Amino acid sequence: MKTNELKSFAKINLALHVTGKLKKLHKIESIVKFIELHDLISIKKINSDKHKVSFNGNFSKNIKKDNTVNKLFKILEKNKILNNQKFQVKIKKNIPQEAGLGGGSMNAATILNYLIKKNFIKIAQKKILQITNLIGSDVILGINPTTTILSSNGAVKRFLKTSSFYTLLVRPNFGCSTKEIYSRVKKITNSKFNNPKKLMFNAEYLSRQENALEGAAFFRYPKLKKIKSFLENLKNPLFVRMTGSGSVIIAYYQSKKDSEMAKVQFKRKYKNYWCNTSKTI
Numbered sequence: 001m002k003t004n005e006l007k008s009f010a011k012i013n014l015a016l017h018v019t020g021k022l023k024k025l026h027k028i029e030s031i032v033k034f035i036e037l038h039d040l041i042s043i044k045k046i047n048s049d050k051h052k053v054s055f056n057g058n059f060s061k062n063i064k065k066d067n068t069v070n071k072l073f074k075i076l077e078k079n080k081i082l083n084n085q086k087f088q089v090k091i092k093k094n095i096p097q098e099a100g101l102g103g104g105s106m107n108a109a110t111i112l113n114y115l116i117k118k119n120f121i122k123i124a125q126k127k128i129l130q131i132t133n134l135i136g137s138d139v140i141l142g143i144n145p146t147t148t149i150l151s152s153n154g155a156v157k158r159f160l161k162t163s164s165f166y167t168l169l170v171r172p173n174f175g176c177s178t179k180e181i182y183s184r185v186k187k188i189t190n191s192k193f194n195n196p197k198k199l200m201f202n203a204e205y206l207s208r209q210e211n212a213l214e215g216a217a218f219f220r221y222p223k224l225k226k227i228k229s230f231l232e233n234l235k236n237p238l239f240v241r242m243t244g245s246g247s248v249i250i251a252y253y254q255s256k257k258d259s260e261m262a263k264v265q266f267k268r269k270y271k272n273y274w275c276n277t278s279k280t281i
Contacts, residue, residue, distance in 0.1 A: 006041040008110040009034040010095045011102035012243045015209035017189040019152035029152040029193040034145045035278040040092040048086045057092040068108035071135050081121050098175020100244025109142025149196035162201035164280045166259040168251040171274040176246035184216035207239040217246040234262045
């Protein structure tokens with residue numbers, strides 16, 4: 001059967017607050033965009049008794065067997081949604097792991113979205129939410145990868161034609177465990193995004209916001225604080241913020257030229273760190 005190529009875009013948190021704690025998870029609210037940086041997924045239906053999932057590319061090392069894509073297929077099988085159909089999936093990993101960019105979650109979301117759109121599976125909207133929540137709390141955002149505000153009550157509000165940014169993404173030579181960073185969070189914030197508006201994507205508004213996970217991440221990894229400070233002192237960033245639970249720090253710019261210049265300056269200081277310029281979509 002024909003192989004289809006899918007782009008699985010990286011997710012970034014422009015702002016993030018922890019608004020409470022549940023039994024196992026934290027309640028969060030977040031302003032979310034997607035950027036042009038993406039993993040490349042090749043998928044096709046195959047005649048086989050099992051799914052074949054493999055990873056390659058710069059960030060394919062040490063991906064566990066219990067990854068988000070295998071989890072997705074297991075859940076679909078358990079719920080008898082796939083009707084014994086099997087798929088071969090090859091994923092070129094361009095998005096770093098343990099980075100706060102939702103790479104694995106967006107892989108699962110992109111594949112689920114493809115299976116629905118191509119009518120391999122038929123599934124109600126309510127069931128989609130149930131399945132995505134079993135894989136990860138941010139997977140639902142990748143079903144329709146667009147500018148989004150996630151409210152603390154779980155509501156997802158999507159927006160069209162919001163401010164766009166050029167970005168410089170920087171990752172040191174280590175990742176952050178989401179579980180560990182959240183376990184260190186002490187600060188609980190009152191909800192600010194339960195009445196989502198388009199103006200919340202303006203640079204002026206965003207510059208006054210925060211990522212509430214930075215305190216925990218910077219205490220655990222002081223290098224991250226140094227990176228943020230270095231980026232803030234480069235020319236013309238609108239604001240600089242960690243995404244998700246780290247370890248990627250992002251500087252936001254109005255122009256592509258400024259982001260590219262910042263990359264050159266950053267590479268002079270931190271030669272061995274991964275960095276990438278991209279643009280919000």
